[in-house]
Amino acid sequence: MATTAKATTKIDAIALLKADHRTVEGLFAKYEAATTRAQKRTLSTQICTELSIHTRLEEDIFYPACKGAVDAALHDEARVEHDAAKLMIAEIMRDSREDQFHDAKVMVLMEEIAHHVGEEERAGDGMFAQAKKGGLDLAALGTQMAAEKTRLTADYKANGLPMPDATTLVATSIGQLTPA
Ligand SMILES: [Fe+2]
Numbered sequence: 001m002a003t004t005a006k007a008t009t010k011i012d013a014i015a016l017l018k019a020d021h022r023t024v025e026g027l028f029a030k031y032e033a034a035t036t037r038a039q040k041r042t043l044s045t046q047i048c049t050e051l052s053i054h055t056r057l058e059e060d061i062f063y064p065a066c067k068g069a070v071d072a073a074l075h076d077e078a079r080v081e082h083d084a085a086k087l088m089i090a091e092i093m094r095d096s097r098e099d100q101f102h103d104a105k106v107m108v109l110m111e112e113i114a115h116h117v118g119e120e121e122r123a124g125d126g127m128f129a130q131a132k133k134g135g136l137d138l139a140a141l142g143t144q145m146a147a148e149k150t151r152l153t154a155d156y157k158a159n160g161l162p163m164p165d166a167t168t169l170v171a172t173s174i175g176q177l178t179p180a
Contacts, residue, residue, distance in 0.1 A: 013062055013141035014128045016149075020054045021117045028110040037098075044106055048089045049161055051113065053152045055082050057145045059167070062131075065141055069134020070127055074119070078127060079168050081116045085109060086164035093161060 011019075024047060031043040059082065066075060088109040095102055120127045132138070156162075 010139065011142045011146055012138040013065075013136070013145055014131065014138055016142050016145055017054070017058065017062065017128070018121065020050065020057075021121070024050050024054070024113060025117075028106075028113070031106055031110075040103070040106075044092050044102070045161075047106070047109070048093050049156060051085065051089060051109075052161055052164055053149055053156070055086065055164070056152055057148055058082070061141060061145050061148060065136055066127065066131050066134070069136055070130045071125075074127055074130070076168075078116065078119065081112065081119075083166035083168045085112045085116065086166045087169075088112065089164050093163065 027043055027047045027050065031040060031047065034040045034043055059079065063075060063079065088105055091105050092102065092109065095105075099105075118126075123129060
């Protein structure tokens with residue numbers, strides 16, 4: 001049965017991002033309750049896909065729009081948190097064989113995301129609260145992000161999920177690091 005959602009559905013940017021947060025929280029809860037490896041694999045793929053799309057929407061559209069309206073330190077912290085999460089996402093995505101740490105990696109990712117979501121949604125001075133106070137055109141951003149979400153979802157479905165790109169880190173592999 002087709003849903004009633006249409007491409008023209010209006011959703012403001014923060015409502016869209018919050019809805020994404022609730023979706024991912026639901027998937028993490030299902031992962032915690034899953035009992036078979038097959039269920040966990042399916043769920044971890046869904047989690048990585050949702051988070052990959054979500055981080056692109058924020059980094060490509062929402063965060064740039066927030067510049068000037070949101071405290072610069074909070075903005076920078078959010079981007080580094082994204083990249084820390086992407087390291088875990090990349091670990092989970094490349095783990096095609098049995099990995100004794102697979103569950104642990106998904107749980108660490110869940111904790112990272114819970115912290116990050118808390119910082120974005122925190123009442124009063126969180127990123128979303130600051131964006132609202134800053135007078136962003138949330139309706140226009142929401143429309144742009146919904147369209148990009150549709151495009152990315154189709155792209156990833158057709159071409160597979162790309163490895164995430166960490167833009168704030170010196171190296172995406174600890175092995176590439178050398179002491180200063
Ligand atoms: Fe985020």
